Amino acid sequence: MLRAEDNKFLTESGAGTGMGELLRRFWIPVLLSEELPEADGEPKKITVMGEELLAFRDSRGVVGVVDQYCPHRGANLWLGRNEECGIRCVYHGWKFDTDGRCVDMPTSYPDLNAKDLIRTKSYPAREWGEMIWAYMGPADAMPELPALEMALLPPAHRYVSKKWQDCNWVQALEGSIDTAHFTFAHLAFDKEENEILDIKKHFVNPLVRMSTDQMRWIAQDPRPVIKISPHEAGLTIAGGRLTDSDNIYWRIAQFLMPVHAYAPSAMPGENIFGQSFVPVTDTNCWIYTYAWNPERPLTEDERAAYDRGNGVIAEVDENYVPLRNKRNDYLIDRKLQKTSSYTGIKGVSEQDAAVQDSQGPIADRTREHLGPTDLGIMHFRKLLMDAARALQAGEAPPHLAHQDRYTVRSGGCVTHKAKDLAAVMVERFGDAAGFVGKPRAAAAE
Incomplete structure (x- = not known):
């Protein structure tokens, strides 16, 4: 848990506040x-x-x-x-x-x-x-723009949108880098048959082609071991789950200072999802959501699916307000909740928003009781608050000098349990921090 004064420091974004001044440096x-x-x-x-x-x-x-x-x-x-x-x-x-x-x-x-x-x-x-x-x-x-991979690619390789959310930006971002909550917040199941449902037919992103094995591992192991790897742009946060053999199923997220996070869902060759969390006030935010594929243009079917809401991308109205939101209780279906979904809410983005909004306009972290799967959240908070306090003392965030190191990827992989996180990252991304360098398909806009 945090002290009340630390929670206030973490969540305020106005001019003159410690965190607000940090955000304004990027x-x-x-x-x-x-x-x-x-x-x-x-x-x-x-x-x-x-x-x-x-x-x-x-x-x-x-x-x-x-x-x-x-x-x-x-x-x-x-x-x-x-x-x-x-x-x-x-x-x-x-x-x-x-x-x-x-x-x-x-x-x-x-x-x-x-x-x-x-x-x-x-x-x-x-x-x-x-x-x-x-x-x-x-x-x-003034620093350089962050070299996000999706921005370096031609427009045909990406899809960009945004959504409104009724809570403080910090708790929304914390949800995005929490690799443990998938088991309950997003997993679909069949209570009568006591088995996991086909992910492509229910609540979770149909463009993430998770196998039955991956689904089972997530369902059977709700307490992934969390590994943290700091790097020049932020943090790599990996969650490893037990499999049926000597392997570990890793889901690897990225946090990029100070407001960007990448989902841990993509297997090799699949589309990658990212979000940028921007405070409007201290009690609401815009979340910029995007999907990209470094190897090929997105298909028309993929773009149509994103228009309808998919993965971290919500189904929104003409003002970018999600169709399922706090004002209509996210159209929660209690019958479905009893038979097929822990939340009874359609859409990964909307499921995330529901639980994050439910924490209150600004989550009261003095009441928390954190556990082993919250390690990534602890490191994220410490990184942000340490950087903001260092700035107050006259020390600029070191990440500002490394905007070229924002070209990272997130995703999943299965590796032998004897490998440490650095080896896992090299196997999945070719680099121990997930850096991929300038995309091969990059083109100036």
């Missing part, structure tokens, strides 16, 4: 590119870590992220006209470019050059992997 996604589909189009209100901002795509196609409110009299710039490389306030006509500079001030005399003295808050923005990223930290400490 590039984080704030929108999907598809949410700003055209130059001079409609601007988009966004709230990121409690800050009310406005995103717009100017006449050149360049995206700006600026304060939502005009510095003149506080009118909301969302009402403004997006025109000729700037957003113009409809109250008195002040106009601002993507860098926050005032480029026109009709209410002032031209010879005073008053507009040159006015700026509104703005943050650097970049498009990367079909997401719009913002850097909200000190200008002189």
